[in-house]
Amino acid sequence: MSNTEVEGRCLCGAVRFRYRGAPNWMLHCHCESCRRATSSPMTTWISVPREAFEISGPLKTYASSPGVTRSFCAECGSPLSYENVRMPGEIHLYAASLCDASEVTPSRHVFTQEQLPWFEVDDSLPRFATTSRGAVPVRIGPRPR
Numbered sequence: 001m002s003n004t005e006v007e008g009r010c011l012c013g014a015v016r017f018r019y020r021g022a023p024n025w026m027l028h029c030h031c032e033s034c035r036r037a038t039s040s041p042m043t044t045w046i047s048v049p050r051e052a053f054e055i056s057g058p059l060k061t062y063a064s065s066p067g068v069t070r071s072f073c074a075e076c077g078s079p080l081s082y083e084n085v086r087m088p089g090e091i092h093l094y095a096a097s098l099c100d101a102s103e104v105t106p107s108r109h110v111f112t113q114e115q116l117p118w119f120e121v122d123d124s125l126p127r128f129a130t131t132s133r134g135a136v137p138v139r140i141g142p143r144p145r
Contacts, residue, residue, distance in 0.1 A: 018053075034111075037070055
């Protein structure tokens with residue numbers, strides 16, 4: 001993904017955001033919390049520096065667990081971001097909320113120990129049982145069939 005200005009929005013367009021510069025990282029998350037927040041089998045995240053991020057519109061927040069705040073559009077309910085006090089200075093954005101998500105290039109899968117048994121992504125990225133911070137992948141690529 002280029003390191004110029006990137007824009008995104010909610011489903012109805014009432015909330016719009018943008019960030020400037022290169023993302024910190026991009027990844028696929030399979031944890032139950034992310035699945036429930038999006039009603040999908042996994043979520044693809046983009047982490048960006050908080051100071052490079054701007055958002056406007058009718059935003060609501062939800063404290064989904066201690067130290068975690070998720071934001072969503074107050075009009076249409078589209079999920080938009082995730083912030084964690086353990087990761088100050090960054091905000092995580094749902095890749096699917098970008099105006100052009102075609103250039104998103106995730107580098108790994110995390111929380112695969114919570115991955116749904118009926119869902120698999122056919123790529124050659126490393127898979128981590130939980131977080132990837134300081135961890136060794138449990139495998140590279142999809143689960144064996």
